[in-house]
Amino acid sequence: MPSLKDLKTRINSVKSTQKITSAMKMVAAAKLRRAQEAAEKGRPYADRMQQIVNSLAAKAEPSSAPQLLVGNGKDETHLLIIVSADRGLCGGFNGAITRQTRNEVARLRSKGKTVKLLMVGRKSADALRRELGDSYLESLEGIQGTSVSFADAASIGDTVRNGFEAGEFDVCTVIFNKFKSAISQEVTLKKLIPAEVGEAEEAPADEVSVSYEYEPEEEALLAAVLPRNISTQIYSALLESSASELAARMTAMDNATRNAGDLIERLTLVYNRTRQATITKELIEIISGAEAV
Amino acid sequence: MAETTHLELVTPADIMVQKAANMVVAPGAEGFFGAMPRHAPLLSDLVRGVVEVHEGGKVVNRYMIDGGLADVSGESVTILTERAEDLDAVKREDIKSRAEAATGAEADFLNAVLEAL
Numbered sequence: 001m002p003s004l005k006d007l008k009t010r011i012n013s014v015k016s017t018q019k020i021t022s023a024m025k026m027v028a029a030a031k032l033r034r035a036q037e038a039a040e041k042g043r044p045y046a047d048r049m050q051q052i053v054n055s056l057a058a059k060a061e062p063s064s065a066p067q068l069l070v071g072n073g074k075d076e077t078h079l080l081i082i083v084s085a086d087r088g089l090c091g092g093f094n095g096a097i098t099r100q101t102r103n104e105v106a107r108l109r110s111k112g113k114t115v116k117l118l119m120v121g122r123k124s125a126d127a128l129r130r131e132l133g134d135s136y137l138e139s140l141e142g143i144q145g146t147s148v149s150f151a152d153a154a155s156i157g158d159t160v161r162n163g164f165e166a167g168e169f170d171v172c173t174v175i176f177n178k179f180k181s182a183i184s185q186e187v188t189l190k191k192l193i194p195a196e197v198g199e200a201e202e203a204p205a206d207e208v209s210v211s212y213e214y215e216p217e218e219e220a221l222l223a224a225v226l227p228r229n230i231s232t233q234i235y236s237a238l239l240e241s242s243a244s245e246l247a248a249r250m251t252a253m254d255n256a257t258r259n260a261g262d263l264i265e266r267l268t269l270v271y272n273r274t275r276q277a278t279i280t281k282e283l284i285e286i287i288s289g290a291e292a293v
Numbered sequence: 294m295a296e297t298t299h300l301e302l303v304t305p306a307d308i309m310v311q312k313a314a315n316m317v318v319a320p321g322a323e324g325f326f327g328a329m330p331r332h333a334p335l336l337s338d339l340v341r342g343v344v345e346v347h348e349g350g351k352v353v354n355r356y357m358i359d360g361g362l363a364d365v366s367g368e369s370v371t372i373l374t375e376r377a378e379d380l381d382a383v384k385r386e387d388i389k390s391r392a393e394a395a396t397g398a399e400a401d402f403l404n405a406v407l408e409a410l
Contacts, residue, residue, distance in 0.1 A: 041307040048303060048373055052336065052362060150305040150375060151399060215323050215337040224322075224338045225362060228375070235305055 004278070007271040011264060018260035024089065025253035032182065032246040038147065039179060039239040046236045053229050055212070056222045057197040064219065068161075068226040071194035072170055077114040079137065079160070079169040080104060081192075083176035083237055084124035085245040086141055091252030093177060093185065093245055094123040100175055100187045105132060116169055120144070120156070120238070137163070144245075148238045150231070157231030164193055176237040177244035183251055185244035190237065192230050296330040299369040300346060302356060304377050310356065316347040317370045319363050328365045335365040341402065343380065343409055344372060355380040357409050359402045378406050385410055 002010075057069055084097045101124060105115050117132060119125035119139040129136075138159065143152040160172055172193040177185040190196060214221050300317050302310035318327045320342025327347075328335070339361045346354040361374030376399065378388070385407065392403035 038306070042305055044308050045303045045305045045373060048364065048371060049362075052364060052373075056336070151397075153305075154375065154398075213333055213335045215321055215326075215335060221336060221338055228362075231375075232305065 002270075002274075004271065004274055007267060007274065011267045011271065014260050014263050014267065018257055018264065021253045021256040021260060025250055025257060028090075028246045028250040028253060032243065032250055034147075035239070035243040035246050036179070039236075039243045042236055042239050046232050049225070049229055049232045053195065053222075053225055054197055056218060056225060057195070059218055060222055066219070066223045066226055068164070068193055068230070069195050069197070069222065072164075072167075074170040075113070077116060077169040077171075078108050079116045079118060079163065079172045081118045081156070081160070081172065081174040081234070081237075082120065082124050083144075083174065083241040084119070084121035085241075086122045086144065087245075088123060089252065090245055090249035091255075093248035093252075094121075094127070096185075096187050097175065097177060098124045098127045100189075101128060102131075104173075104175065104189070105135075118156070118159070121241075137168075144238055144242045148235070148242055150235050153235035153238055154231040156234050157227065160192065160230060160234075161227050174234065174237050176241045177248075179240045179243040179247060182247045185248055188240075190233065192233055195226060195229065295349075298328060298330045298332070298367075301369065301371045302344070302358075302377055303371065303373050305375060309377055309379075310354075312346070312354075314346045314348055314353075314370075315350075318345040318347065319370070319372060320344070320358070321363070328363075328370045331367045332365050332370075334367070335363070337363045337365070339363055339372065339374065341405060355409075357402075357406045359398070359405075376402050378403075380406070380409060383410075 060069060062070055080101065082097060082101050084094045088094065108115050115135055116137045117135050118137045121144065122141045125139045163169060164172065171191070174190050174192055176188060178188040180186050295315050297313035297315055298317065300310060300312055300314045301308060316327050316329045318325055320340050322338035322340055326337065339358060341359050344356045344358055345352045357378045357380055358372065358374040359376035361372055364371040388403050388406050388410070392400050392407065395403055
């Protein structure tokens with residue numbers, strides 16, 4: 001049976017933990033709103049870029065199309081870009097990414113492929129360093145604080161593009177948490193090279209695109225657009241991921257705060273019971289002492 | 294009021310400009326081109342330069358862009374660019390201090406903006 005003093009200390013420590021978690025929840029909620037806005041504002045650019053790529057890709061000759069679009073014909077070395085968070089305390093956010101990465105690497109390796117990893121965010125990089133550290137191409141930190149800048153995405157894009165041109169890998173996939181809602185995130189794999197091309201919306205778009213003029217030629221234009229598209233895709237993955245991280249943290253901290261509340265309630269009950277038991281015991285002692293006289 | 298085309302200037306961060314214009318002049322990869330209402334559909338690569346918005350025969354807005362893409366149709370002009378500055382709204386000192394703080398492509402671009410101001 002813990003003493004009254006022990007219980008009191010315990011209750012106080014849970015209370016201060018609760019204060020921290022509820023503060024973190026509030027901070028995450030406020031930041032989430034901003035991150036969500038940023039993600040929404042970033043969408044028009046990514047969407048239009050995708051439309052343009054789709055309409056150009058639909059016309060490109062598979063034989064002469066740029067390699068960024070169709071790949072270099074090989075499928076040996078895979079580059080995975082892993083987007084996790086720099087900070088913890090956000091529930092299953094980093095765990096989900098780490099698990100997915102481990103599975104994907106195992107899947108590719110079982111098919112005899114070589115896997116290289118480009119880690120964005122500290123958490124997954126640390127978690128996987130021991131088992132997969134030797135396949136790290138690069139490990140980046142600190143680019144997804146409160147605001148994600150396009151320049152960072154562009155520099156990752158450059159790294160990817162240069163690596164591809166130097167033949168360091170054949171296929172590039174980005175793994176990130178996609179923001180679905182404040183309470184749910186989904187681990188998503190997106191192929192960057194060869195580019196994932198959606199079906200160009202046929203019926204209405206087709207009539208217009210038939211008569212499109214291109215300046216310069218379609219192929220040259222495609223070659224100019226694709227590198228930008230890679231940076232844009234990475235940027236939108238970073239935005240989605242940072243919104244997801246904050247959402248995950250908000251949910252996790254909300255649960256933690258509620259659990260701390262339950263714990264305090266239970267401990268307080270035990271505390272009061274112990275206190276009453278002590279009082280009763282003391283009374284009995286006094287009474288029986290008085291009777292004995 | 295003559296016919297207008299709808300200009301949209303989109304950067305990765307947000308839609309920077311949305312407005313109607315009589316003509317939009319953009320720095321295409323193969324030379325400047327003007328896009329007026331009912332322009333034939335055109336998809337063009339853009340280089341670093343100034344986008345001019347014409348209205349009533351005068352230039353009303355100038356935007357410096359850092360290359361990009363223009364998607365021109367009969368009713369609209371959509372410009373996608375990584376970096377853009379409104380030349381009429383920015384202050385020289387602001388750009389100057391940002392150019393000093395920035396590195397690489399960003400600094401290059403801001404210096405170009407300074408020259409265009």
